[in-house]
Amino acid sequence: MTSYPRTHLKAAIVLAVFLTVIITALPTKEGAKTARVPVSLSIDPVTEPTSLPYEDPVTKLEAMQWTSVMIRSGDNLSIIFSRLGLKASDLQAIVNVGIDVSVLKRIVAGKTLGLQISNEGELLGLRYEINALERLQVTRTGNTFSAYLDILESEVITAFQTARISTDSPSLYHAGKKAGLSDNIIMKLSYIFQWDISFALDMRKGDQFAVIYEEIYVEGEKVKEGDILAAQFQNMGKAYSAVLFQDDNGLKSYYTPEGRRLRKTFLRDPVHFSHVSSNFNLRRLHPIHKRVMPHRGIDYAAKKGTPVVAAGDGKVTLARQNNASGKYVVIQHGRQYTTKYLHLSSFARAVGPGKSVRQGQTIGYVGSTGWATAPHLHFEFLVDGIHRNPRTVKLPNANPILASNMKRFKTSTAPMLMQLSSIVGNTGFARIPLKIPRTGS
């Protein structure tokens, strides 16, 4: 990784402004792959706006020759070069730079590619925004190219937010949005607590949460969020707390304040952001058969095509179809546990009998095959061959208390847990004691 000279950075900012202002309209006609369209016809050259901030002849000259190209679905560098009439030998010379430009093999549709092209149509440079903080820059020197990575200086700020489940905001998603949290943070929060709380089943009016997370700023502007550092979720009168900790192997995970990992062997819900349409009930009146038939599972209503994930690590024993269950998958988890997923619209690729699956891996998609009135997942959880209520069954803990890391865990998480405790205390949370480990013991 190389650093980026300050002057270049300044120039780059001016250019970035240009590139966002000028959205290049490329010809929409397909089959442009073979037509070698002159650059001047296919794309708008970047022109100088009437009032240019930081008037600088070098910047102006550079800016005149840079063009931004919107990457289309199905594009790769070769297609783009061909579309713009750029030399295949230049593309080869860029590829020859090696590992440093390997990110260009995976350019993402919707992002822009910056290209610096001389008046003679020769490629002088290329820029690609890898993410909000990193940009790949490729520059010509004679007949070869060199690559370097621009890393924008960023600042990490710790932010916090609290929210409450109410009649107006009945779900984690609604409450989080109302509190101004991004989809990203809401999703991360749901993943942290997914082993203990069913966000599809268990949300109650008055439930509340507090979350401490990182916000990443570049040049005074928020570009994205980082990790959630700590959170507490009060659900149905019980408080669940989580704190982020990096163990001796460099692995970051969430732990309870006592040092137990939150991750468990089974997820509560195999479909994210769905709602329960029918609970586990051994005396249910069946909607199709109109008679009392036990409902030995939980139904999650969700749109057709919503991914269904494996509740735990295991081995697929069945992936087939019958009249009643439609397309269904059965997974064996060790000797004791079995989970079943019914009415799928389709199976995920690589899911078949004998295949191993990981917890959270997509195994199929919600549908309404078999006896189903609307798209939903019917999920069953069996312990020693007996159907149990997935909502109330006691799930085994995956990870015991970490022993070797305990001292460092207590010292390093104490300040964050103290902060969490203070946020919870200051915002009218119900006072559910949160155990703060003592430091330096």
Ligand SMILES: [Zn+2]
């Ligand atoms: Zn069902």
